[in-house]
Amino acid sequence: MSEDEDAERARRWLAEAGVTQVSSDAWRRDDSPEALLTPNEVAHTWTGVALEDPALDATARLRTAFGLLDLLGEYWVTREIRLALADQHNPLPAEAFWDACRLRLEAEAEPEALLYSLWVDWFEDRDTSATAFAEVLGNDLASLPAHEVPAGPDRGPSLRRARRVLEASGPVPWPVKQPAYRTAAGMPELHPALFRGLLGSYHDVYGDLEPEAAVALLRQLDLPAGTEHLTKLHQALEAGHRHHHLAPHAWR
Incomplete structure (x- = not known):
């Protein structure tokens, strides 16, 4: 296919x-x-x-x-x-559906409609978020093909999929995504995407994180100096805040 x-x-x-x-x-x-x-x-x-x-x-x-x-x-x-x-x-056939999703998440052209659907339909729905996240990333991130890691600025199709899913993963429940987040923290090429995932976990309407565990991951990320929102996110998590909408004053 x-x-x-x-x-x-x-x-x-x-x-x-x-x-x-x-x-x-x-x-x-x-x-x-x-x-x-x-x-x-x-x-x-x-x-x-x-x-x-x-x-x-x-x-x-x-x-x-x-x-x-x-x-x-x-x-x-x-x-x-x-x-x-x-x-x-x-x-x-569910298996064929997830195969088709992974194929498009690995394509060079960004599948905007599919990513939006994952974010607002599959990841926000607590009945489907665990299965969806596992199928598009969680099941295989740790076994990412080694030959893709050092190859070029785009880093291969699987890493392209990982980046896209991490960036959209804010609404996924923290216990579901934390193992993949820990794996991504050990892969420098995924640090910017993991940061955006953590940022979404804090800001998305249905975002979910545990502040102590999230700030521990944030400390591991090698990000460019002056990365927008990095300092504010770090401060909010250090203060124990788990969601922007529960403490909007913390971000201001």
Whole structure:
């Protein structure tokens, strides 16, 4: 499976439904060629249809939906996929779903809609945060391929995924993410991302951390001098504050 293959699959599926792309941000239906559709309109109209297509098996429906995400870049696609995963009568394969997420988190182009979905849907939901964090990072961070660590400024696909997930991990419960945070603290190439994860853990509406453990991690990070918010975060954690919204005065 690859993103290009899934995108092409989705493009063919849309074409069979009479929907074709006419520019980077416009689509057209054969039955109303004068009315152009935005990517968001295509996502709202056709993602659910693809996920319920009786001509496709579960894996093909999932890949078509991810192909729509690749083509359209719209958050709504992730919402529809999440709903379909929860459908007990006609479920999508969870393992294939997480494989597809990891693939896109490792891609050179940042998967903005998928990252937003992880942050506000999967990580903020206490029923899904542990599973989601484990699947996209926690299960394999400690076994990151050694050959990727010294290679170039981008440091390889797995590290790219680790950076992106850490930065979005603020809402993940502290006991769930702490082992991965400790591992990341031992990898200098992940220090900036871990700092942003700690910052989000303090500031996000559903952010979660333990001040004593968090400040211990913060002390281990090798960050550029003058890193924005570093001093304030350090002071807030040293004072025992666990969340910005519980003590807004501490940050001021």
